[in-house]
Amino acid sequence: MTAPEARRLDDVTGWNGSAEFVEVLHRGAGTAIERIVSQGHTTDWCDQDHDEWVLVHEGAARLELVEGRTLDLVAGQYVLLPARCRHRVVWTEQLTVWVTVHFPAVGGG
Template identity: 40%
Template sequence: MSNIYEIPAELNQQEIFEKIISSKNLLIERIISAGQTTPDGEWYDQGTDEWVILLQGKAEIAYFNGERIELKSGDYLLLPAHTKHRVEFTSNEPPCIWLAVHGQLQEATKQEATEQKQLSKNN
């Protein structure tokens, strides 16, 4: 059995990406960061939505439009596909533990809302 809060002994200069569940349309991963940031001038521009929760530590995300968000343990956010962003800060002590879910998350949410409306009309 694995523990989401367990920090591997080999934590060093590189972020750790650990796949928890992976399928054709979904990826759930644990990410451990300890001071790592996105390299200068680089931006993430992912082809799928990403929902992320910071389970431990502190971090800061910057968006291409200049907006910045400071995260603490328990904070989560949805990054829609092709939302340019970068990691500006991650705490060393304690290290950041992230849980990230990648996939077509917004479309699923829209579909669920439509289905819920249909159920409400039928009842």
């Protein structure tokens, strides 16, 4: 067994910032926990077969939903994106730290 170790969500030593930083912190039983660090990055449209809980830990971001609605998130805010909720990141502050939890959709997606 690996001994527990405290780490910082914003520590990305050695990352050059050219692409979004994504690290899987834990994976098991159909669930994945990730930390993501964005530096003004945006994403393509996402259409997932699972639910995703998204927290902005530091910074700010704007998500666009397929119907044209936007969600502005600042540090401490979160959103639950159900399976098949098409979305994309259209803006982030220069340093935005996210925590995401991916888990099976209620009802199977």
